[in-house]
Amino acid sequence: MLDWSGKITRVLKPKGFLFGCSLLLSIGTAFPCTRILWNNNQYGVLVARSMDWPESTEPVLWFLPRGMERDGSRCGPETVVKENPLRWTSKYASLAVGIYGVGTVDGMNEKGLGGHLLYLAKTDFGPRDPRKKGISAILWLQYVLDQAATVKEALALLKNVQPVMIQAHGHDATIHLALEDKTGDSAIIEYIHGKPKIHQGRQFTIMTNDPPYDDQLALLAKMDFSQPGQDTPVPGNISAPDRFQRAAYFSKFFPEPKDMQEAFATILAAIRGVSVPFGTPYTKLGDGFPVYNTEYRTVADLTHGIYGFELTTTPNFFWVDFSDFKPEKAQPALSLTPGALDLAGDVSAQFKPATPPF
Numbered sequence: 001m002l003d004w005s006g007k008i009t010r011v012l013k014p015k016g017f018l019f020g021c022s023l024l025l026s027i028g029t030a031f032p033c034t035r036i037l038w039n040n041n042q043y044g045v046l047v048a049r050s051m052d053w054p055e056s057t058e059p060v061l062w063f064l065p066r067g068m069e070r071d072g073s074r075c076g077p078e079t080v081v082k083e084n085p086l087r088w089t090s091k092y093a094s095l096a097v098g099i100y101g102v103g104t105v106d107g108m109n110e111k112g113l114g115g116h117l118l119y120l121a122k123t124d125f126g127p128r129d130p131r132k133k134g135i136s137a138i139l140w141l142q143y144v145l146d147q148a149a150t151v152k153e154a155l156a157l158l159k160n161v162q163p164v165m166i167q168a169h170g171h172d173a174t175i176h177l178a179l180e181d182k183t184g185d186s187a188i189i190e191y192i193h194g195k196p197k198i199h200q201g202r203q204f205t206i207m208t209n210d211p212p213y214d215d216q217l218a219l220l221a222k223m224d225f226s227q228p229g230q231d232t233p234v235p236g237n238i239s240a241p242d243r244f245q246r247a248a249y250f251s252k253f254f255p256e257p258k259d260m261q262e263a264f265a266t267i268l269a270a271i272r273g274v275s276v277p278f279g280t281p282y283t284k285l286g287d288g289f290p291v292y293n294t295e296y297r298t299v300a301d302l303t304h305g306i307y308g309f310e311l312t313t314t315p316n317f318f319w320v321d322f323s324d325f326k327p328e329k330a331q332p333a334l335s336l337t338p339g340a341l342d343l344a345g346d347v348s349a350q351f352k353p354a355t356p357p358f
Contacts, residue, residue: 033119043303072134088146104138113145126195151179268299317344318343
């Protein structure tokens with residue numbers, strides 16, 4: 001029997017709060033990743049994502065109750081939206097993964113709405129339009145988790161909101177947003193040439209990075225997956241188009257699950273299959289932006305309110321059950337930092353009261 005204690009000598013742990021967005025962006029550009037939505041089985045709607053990055057993003061899992069006051073002008077201690085910033089009070093509780101203490105990049109809320117921020121080099125939010133409420137791009141996801149119950153509601157809210165680029169050291173937080181809900185609806189939101197481009201529908205189940213989504217779909221259409229089998233040629237490298245096509249291929253084989261354990265195992269196997277292993281050639285793939293190893297993976301069961309997490313530097317998988325938390329306004333925010341080897345199974349009881357820095 002393997003004894004993991006003492007065998008892992010290097011776990012990526014938080015280094016402490018990174019002050020401001022300059023440090024956040026000086027280490028790279030944004031978040032190359034993969035998202036897979038499974039919305040056509042009889043058990044439930046599940047979604048998985050990978051986070052690929054060259055160092056620890058200092059992930060912290062947060063339970064955020066209703067009634068939290070948010071300031072969309074902020075990125076950490078800095079004010080990045082000067083005119084007409086969006087401010088709101090959270091309507092719904094959420095489970096989310098923080099990044100560097102300045103925002104969230106993945107999560108779900110109590111109503112079964114899930115969301116993910118991923119890298120897109122072509123992102124262009126356009127010049128600031130002060131007629132619209134402005135929000136720091138790193139809080140874009142948290143806004144919809146706080147305020148919307150469905151993809152349709154989220155899209156309606158975002159019509160009058162403009163994400164604002166966070167820029168420092170010559171790097172931009174170029175990101176696009178994936179949303180899904182427990183009905184199986186899905187949306188991919190990209191800003192290209194200053195205008196939002198939205199793909200909404202159950203069919204939009206895969207998302208990676210560049211090129212933009214229309215181009216990804218065109219590339220996928222050239223692949224013959226009409227009769228997929230073990231001899232079907234499938235792209236196997238780590239570029240965003242290869243991961244997009246491989247994820248689309250894998251998703252065609254998902255078996256009907258008989259229980260939650262099998263459903264989680266199925267989609268977790270798929271997201272592992274499009275993850276980036278340590279030591280692969282990371283630089284200058286695709287359009288020339290670097291691709292990095294996978295830091296963590298998440299799986300959300302939107303139907304039953306289960307959120308799973310797997311850090312790649314530890315051998316354990318754990319999950320959180322929404323029903324273990326009290327979402328009311330009077331409840332404190334709670335947090336959990338992954339990395340300990342004894343984090344396995346349902347870890348809801350290990351969350352501790354904490355004040356979120358965003």
